[in-house]
Amino acid sequence: MVVLSKPNTEKYTYVRNSKPAPIFLSNIPLVDLSKPDAKSLIVKACEDFGFFKVVNHGVPMDAITRLEYEAANFFSLPLHEKHKAGPANPFGYGNKHIGRNGDTGWVEYLLLNTNQDFNSLKLSPVSENNPEKFRSALNEYITAVRKMAREILDLMAEGLNIQPKNVFSRLVTDKQSDSVFRLNHYPPCPELAMNGVKEDPTENKIGFGEHTDPQIIALLRSNNTSGLQISLRDGTWVSVPPDQSSFFVNVGDSLQVMTNGRFKSVKHRVLANQFKSRLSMIYFAGPPLNQKIAPLPSLILTGKESLYKEFTWFEYKTSAYGTRLADNRLCHFERIAAS
Numbered sequence: 001m002v003v004l005s006k007p008n009t010e011k012y013t014y015v016r017n018s019k020p021a022p023i024f025l026s027n028i029p030l031v032d033l034s035k036p037d038a039k040s041l042i043v044k045a046c047e048d049f050g051f052f053k054v055v056n057h058g059v060p061m062d063a064i065t066r067l068e069y070e071a072a073n074f075f076s077l078p079l080h081e082k083h084k085a086g087p088a089n090p091f092g093y094g095n096k097h098i099g100r101n102g103d104t105g106w107v108e109y110l111l112l113n114t115n116q117d118f119n120s121l122k123l124s125p126v127s128e129n130n131p132e133k134f135r136s137a138l139n140e141y142i143t144a145v146r147k148m149a150r151e152i153l154d155l156m157a158e159g160l161n162i163q164p165k166n167v168f169s170r171l172v173t174d175k176q177s178d179s180v181f182r183l184n185h186y187p188p189c190p191e192l193a194m195n196g197v198k199e200d201p202t203e204n205k206i207g208f209g210e211h212t213d214p215q216i217i218a219l220l221r222s223n224n225t226s227g228l229q230i231s232l233r234d235g236t237w238v239s240v241p242p243d244q245s246s247f248f249v250n251v252g253d254s255l256q257v258m259t260n261g262r263f264k265s266v267k268h269r270v271l272a273n274q275f276k277s278r279l280s281m282i283y284f285a286g287p288p289l290n291q292k293i294a295p296l297p298s299l300i301l302t303g304k305e306s307l308y309k310e311f312t313w314f315e316y317k318t319s320a321y322g323t324r325l326a327d328n329r330l331c332h333f334e335r336i337a338a339s
């Protein structure tokens with residue numbers, strides 16, 4: 001049996017929910033990739049929420065289970081063994097510190113470049129950890145999830161009625177695509193009870209602070225522990241009921257730009273759970289570094305203007321990585337409307 005490592009109990013950020021009990025979003029847009037209405041549902045969901053849930057996604061359940069097992073083994077290693085994977089600067093193991101600008105969360109993680117050769121990833125053959133099995137599970141999962149990303153992006157282009165069909169997907173299937181894979185482990189947070197927070201369900205500890213993803217889309221799968229929340233257009237935070245057999249898709253900033261703001265990148269965060277550990281796997285589909293990102297001319301409606309300046313993904317990424325999690329990253333690339 002895998003026992004996930006015990007967290008320590010340092011002080012971390014708490015947030016007070018705007019409503020007394022967590023609001024669960026029961027009507028999360030649900031897209032069945034095998035159904036003909038998938039493309040129109042995806043477009044609607046990206047316009048309304050920048051977020052949707054996917055079933056019949058085509059990622060084999062055993063690839064998911066295998067990676068989850070290997071990841072749980074990894075996170076159950078003693079801290080000094082996990083640190084052997086190298087610091088998450090930019091790729092490797094990270095603990096409580098997120099990014100380079102002072103953000104913290106109740107989380108440990110492994111951040112990987114999907115183009116890297118996982119043989120270079122230093123993993124220890126300790127107890128139930130088998131580095132070879134971990135590497136092959138990563139490769140198998142990432143290959144399957146990249147295929148799903150391609151399908152979803154093709155459906156978006158079809159749903160938007162724009163040509164060519166692969167206008168979005170070619171950016172993430174390119175050999176040079178700068179995509180990232182992240183395994184997040186949120187240990188249970190006993191401190192929530194120790195602080196008397198148990199009596200106050202409006203207070204929560206932050207696992208991963210609010211942010212939007214800079215890339216095109218992100219595909220997230222987690223175990224059955226809750227914690228993920230998305231922000232609605234009016235700023236209300238709603239909890240997303242976990243579903244270990246489905247995927248959740250986030251629109252990223254780059255897609256917001258390419259659609260000239262028609263699709264919105266979704267602000268999201270993860271709250272720590274008092275009792276259960278949460279394990280999530282996220283594939284951030286990004287374009288090649290030299291790719292120019294700008295509103296697609298076919299999506300600038302007649303009489304409307306381009307809302308964003310053109311930039312390369314390298315420029316955006318460099319700027320984004322210099323920000324704090326909760327910062328608005330797109331504002332630096334907005335065009336000032338002509339008066």
Ligand code: GA4
Pocket residue numbers: 098099100101103111180182211212213214215284320321322323324325
């Ligand atoms: C958010 C999405 C991905 O997890 C990530 C994150 C990155 C990091 O963890 O290093 C960033 C964050 C993310 C956006 C702003 C910067 C960079 C932490 C941070 C404070 C890997 C990514 O690409 O951007």
